[in-house]
Amino acid sequence: MSLSTGAQARPVTESGLGIHAENLHRSYGRGRAAVHALRGVDIGFAPGTFTAVMGPSGSGKSTLLQCVAGMDRQTSGTVHWGTTEITALRERRLAQLRRAEAGFIFQSYNLMPAMTVEQNVALTSRLAGDRVDWAAVTECLERVGLADRRKEQPGRLSGGQQQRVAVARALFARPRVLFADEPTGALDRATGREVLWLLREGVENEGRTCVMVTHDPVAASFADRVVVLADGVLVDELTRPSAAQISEKLSELAC
Numbered sequence: 001m002s003l004s005t006g007a008q009a010r011p012v013t014e015s016g017l018g019i020h021a022e023n024l025h026r027s028y029g030r031g032r033a034a035v036h037a038l039r040g041v042d043i044g045f046a047p048g049t050f051t052a053v054m055g056p057s058g059s060g061k062s063t064l065l066q067c068v069a070g071m072d073r074q075t076s077g078t079v080h081w082g083t084t085e086i087t088a089l090r091e092r093r094l095a096q097l098r099r100a101e102a103g104f105i106f107q108s109y110n111l112m113p114a115m116t117v118e119q120n121v122a123l124t125s126r127l128a129g130d131r132v133d134w135a136a137v138t139e140c141l142e143r144v145g146l147a148d149r150r151k152e153q154p155g156r157l158s159g160g161q162q163q164r165v166a167v168a169r170a171l172f173a174r175p176r177v178l179f180a181d182e183p184t185g186a187l188d189r190a191t192g193r194e195v196l197w198l199l200r201e202g203v204e205n206e207g208r209t210c211v212m213v214t215h216d217p218v219a220a221s222f223a224d225r226v227v228v229l230a231d232g233v234l235v236d237e238l239t240r241p242s243a244a245q246i247s248e249k250l251s252e253l254a255c
């Protein structure tokens, strides 16, 4: 089954980054003990679209996300961000490109505990050696409803609040693409929805490309397209599905 093109559910914008992976393989270990996490995945993420990656545990979702995000190296195959083949880049150049173009959100927040909320949000820009625009940091925290907590350390915030800080950090640099791995996995339903609206808003208003791994059909229903992985290959996709349609498809595929 060929699933090589991204759904064009919304108009292609200038700001989002298009991503394309071809014949992507990722194996861990060698010989008989080798685990083939990805076994020839062809997939496109059109600029300005929101894709949810689903599938059973161990099907290769996080591996796919990390390979297309340039955080992990594939065993073979190629990944392009726009016209740039990121799989051909050296680590240093790839790191620069990731900083310039991409934002990342993980289930475990990955905030720096010794820094304040606002320092966490400004971190990427400081690492890039840029002068931090603190007013813009506050504005970004206002968008996630946490401007009044900006001087506190993340450990004093709830899980949902910490994830909103992680979202603010990911969005601060206005990335052209956002990669999220189970961003709502540790959140209650209401907080999870707030985070998903923030992701959706970035796609709608800024034309950002968003790729999100999730187990949750409700979270996936915020996406324009849902792709389903099983055993390292893409087995299905749905365009603009409801949560009920996603659940039905997953049970059909015994995910």
Ligand SMILES: Nc1ncnc2c1ncn2[C@@H]1O[C@H](COP(=O)(O)OP(=O)(O)OP(=O)(O)O)[C@@H](O)[C@H]1O
Pocket (backbone or CB within 6 Å): 028, 029, 035, 036, 037, 055, 056, 057, 058, 059, 060, 061, 062, 063, 064
């Ligand atoms: N660093 C690693 N070393 C060895 N095997 C790995 C490594 N990372 C992932 N794997 C294996 O690759 C396969 C795919 O893992 P991956 O984490 O991508 O799946 P997933 O669909 O995201 O799973 P989950 O939903 O449980 O998070 C699994 O069999 C996993 O055990």
